Amino acid sequence: MEKGRLDMNFQPFNYQDFQEGVFWLLIKREVYDHDEDQNGDVLVIPTGEEDRLVIMGDVGVDDDGFPLIQRVHPELGEYDESSDRVLMFAKVEPPVFSE
Secondary structure (H helix, E strand, O other): OOOEEOOOOOEEOOOOOOOOEEEEEEEEEEEEEEEEOOOOOEEEEEEEEEEEEEEEEEEEEOOOOOEEEEEOOHHHOOOOOOOOEEEEEEEOOOOEEOO
C-alpha cells in the first residue's frame, strides 16, 4: 500500500484582499452553552471560549465584495457567517505519494 503525505501550507486570510476558489480554511468559532428558561425557551449563552476548526470551503464574492464562504460537502465542515471567522487558508492539493 502506498503511503501519502498531505502538506497544507496555511497563509493568513485577508478579508479585504482574498482569493476565490476551494480552500482548506482554519476558522475560529465561538462556543455556546444552551439552556432553557422557566418558560421552556432555549437560551444561547456564550462561554467566552473558542474552537479552531479546519474545514473545506468554497470562497466566492458576495454582492458587496465581501467573502462568501459555502461548504463544499457536509462531511468537510460547515461555515456560519454570523459567528465564524476565517483566520488562515491553504490551497487544496493532491497528496504526495512516495515511490
